[in-house]
Amino acid sequence: MAMPQIAVRRHDCHGCPLHALCIDEAPAGAALPVQRQPCLAQRSLRLSAGEHLFRVADDTARQLYVIRAGDIKLYQHGRDGGQHIVEFLGPGAWLGLESLFQPQHTAAAVALSACEVVVVPYPWLTALLDRQPRSAEAFAQMLSATVARHQRHAAMLRHTTALQRIAQFLLQRLELAGAAQGDATPAAPRASLPMSRQDIADYLALTASTVSRWLSVLRRRGWLVSGQRGVTLPAPAMLRRLAAGEVPAEPD
Amino acid sequence: MAMPQIAVRRHDCHGCPLHALCIDEAPAGAALPVQRQPCLAQRSLRLSAGEHLFRVADDTARQLYVIRAGDIKLYQHGRDGGQHIVEFLGPGAWLGLESLFQPQHTAAAVALSACEVVVVPYPWLTALLDRQPRSAEAFAQMLSATVARHQRHAAMLRHTTALQRIAQFLLQRLELAGAAQGDATPAAPRASLPMSRQDIADYLALTASTVSRWLSVLRRRGWLVSGQRGVTLPAPAMLRRLAAGEVPAEPD
DNA sequence: CGAACTGTTGACCGAGCTCAAAGCAAGTGG
DNA sequence: CCACTTGCTTTGAGCTCGGTCAACAGTTCG
The missing domain is CATH 1.10.10.10 (Winged helix-like DNA-binding domain superfamily/Winged helix DNA-binding domain)
Structure with missing residues (x-):
């Protein structure tokens, strides 16, 4: 049974959350460019339920994360010891946007269930953003969507029972x-x-x-x-x- | 009285809010590069108290704004007619970040006092971001600071009297x-x-x-x-x- | 089986909202 | 200059929603 041999594996990164950001640069059968490498060379991390990805005031290690599987809660500490949950994040969501290019995290992230997260070092991100104009736009759009989402959530917490x-x-x-x-x-x-x-x-x-x-x-x-x-x-x-x-x- | 003639006006944009973003590229006595132009060719807008800069669902016109003088409130409509104020913004603050690279505004901005705002078309921004790596970082940092600020404000609204x-x-x-x-x-x-x-x-x-x-x-x-x-x-x-x-x- | 934790339910209470009235400042026209 | 309007601010009285505290039930894990 001679299966047709695929010349170029079209999408190793088809299920990859970075997809939306990096797909634009290779419109069709174009040769996979250098920038695509991050998709292939992904370093991923596994967390079991209750394990922290990072805590408040942790070093950001100049990297952010994308959730591939599992659920994570992002929270801050309230004055009285109680914690204030910023967001629940699922597969495909980005983590660490609130402290992007800053030395320390301003929130903590903990796994609610077994998780797999992809590590995205800032250099990869900046390389992508610098080389490919449309990706900077897409990334800015995602950041602004995050701002808008938080505004909506803040709005929900007022004037609602x-x-x-x-x-x-x-x-x-x-x-x-x-x-x-x-x-x-x-x-x-x-x-x-x-x-x-x-x-x-x-x-x-x-x-x-x-x-x-x-x-x-x-x-x-x-x-x-x-x-x-x-x-x-x-x-x-x-x-x-x-x-x-x-x-x-x-x-x- | 022969005043010493200044060879190059060092900073026409010294008081300019874009300063933080565009200063890096000209470390010292370097010739003013092309990218600096936006600082010089600024298009500004005047608002009197009570006048809207934009409303919810307005077209973003592919531009954002920087406040040069005056105070502006950024708000959304609550279900019950009352309005939910996202933020009060003063000189130096950016406006329109919550709908960056998106077709419509998700919030409204109205002048609380007589204002002057600088118009920043997206093309200027992207040009700046693409040409100059460190500016993209600075801009991302500002966006992420906005996210963090909203998170802090949301946190303040809970568990406080x-x-x-x-x-x-x-x-x-x-x-x-x-x-x-x-x-x-x-x-x-x-x-x-x-x-x-x-x-x-x-x-x-x-x-x-x-x-x-x-x-x-x-x-x-x-x-x-x-x-x-x-x-x-x-x-x-x-x-x-x-x-x-x-x-x-x-x-x- | 017991311990520790999470979830459920009840009784009470208080911070802040609602409703309403009155005080004040600024503008308008006679 | 003053009567009148209009809108904002202040203040009071009562009420309600959700928090606090506490007891109990259900689950997980040793």
Whole structure:
């Protein structure tokens, strides 16, 4: 059985998160340029659940990270010992943007589950950015999207009730799961919650008690099935109405 | 009186906010390179108080802005009609970072006082970034600082009481005023408040009532003198203690 | 099986919001 | 110069949402 021999492996980096940044430079069958090397020579790192990737005030080691698999939470310390979760990050997300080209990290990152992260040294990044104009644009766009995302999250934390925040959070997790599946199952209302209730609370500026309370209410009403680290949402439409504040949020 | 004739005006752009980005390429008496041109050929814009620089969903026009003089507030619309102030920006600050290389603005910017802003078209920026490696780094650093700043602000809005937020805000305005004066008057405890009480409230995720109430308390206690658009803080040390939550925040 | 941890639920309480009224400053027109 | 308007600020009274504290249930791991 003579299989056709492939002249150039088109995409070793097809599933690579750097893809979006480095694909532009090789429009079609062009020879793989030098810059493509990072995609091939990736150095990756494995973390088990609970292990820190970096902590606050750690040296940045002049590198950042891209999550290939697993979930990571990015957090800061609140005055009172409680922690303030900046973001939950999944596969494809970049880590270390908040301290780019700066000596120390201003946040900490810890694995929620077993993770694989790709290491991206600054030199690789700058080389890419300098040699290839459009990549600088793409990277700037990603940074600005991060700014915009944080602005939206900050906005959500004001003028919204606990229930609204929880509903929005669930929807966010839901469409995140949907995007990962490539919309293959658009009607599968399953969302993963790899983080603890306390983590959810710290993300939404609530207490674990309150999160638990409202989740119970949703469960009692049938808007949410099952309870622990995964959840199915049979009525996303209703959740959307809750998130928008169209329902007065009765306790029971 | 024969004044010595200056051979080359060293820095036409000395007071220019782009300075930090473009100074590196001309270490010393080097001839002014082409890239320096933007500094000289700046197109600037004047706004009177209350005038919008851009609104949400406006076209970005592929340009961003740097404030040369005046104060601008950057805000988004909250669901309930109230507005959520992202940041107050003064001279030297960049505007439009949250929608960089994207078609539409995700926030609105309005002048609080008479302003002068410098227009920076994307092409200038990309030209600068592409030609000069260190500028890309500086720019990325600024973007990442913006991310970090928003993270800190979001962190402040949790686990802090109304009084703490107000104290922190006043201190922030104070050191901002100090920085503008180049620390010429380090002991001059004067801060400008070019925004309304409602704006302060929207920035701190409070109500105008609450802001007014606590400012009154501070005034009654003598930690704060005068009231309207400017304010003097005779006891910054006490404010710092309040901001840190070391004082139980008694109403009176 | 017990220990330690996470999640759930209840009772109470307080910080800040809502609603409302009055005080003040700046502008307008007679 | 003053009556009138308009918008911002201040202040009061009551109420509500979510936090605090605490007890209990369920899970994981030795």
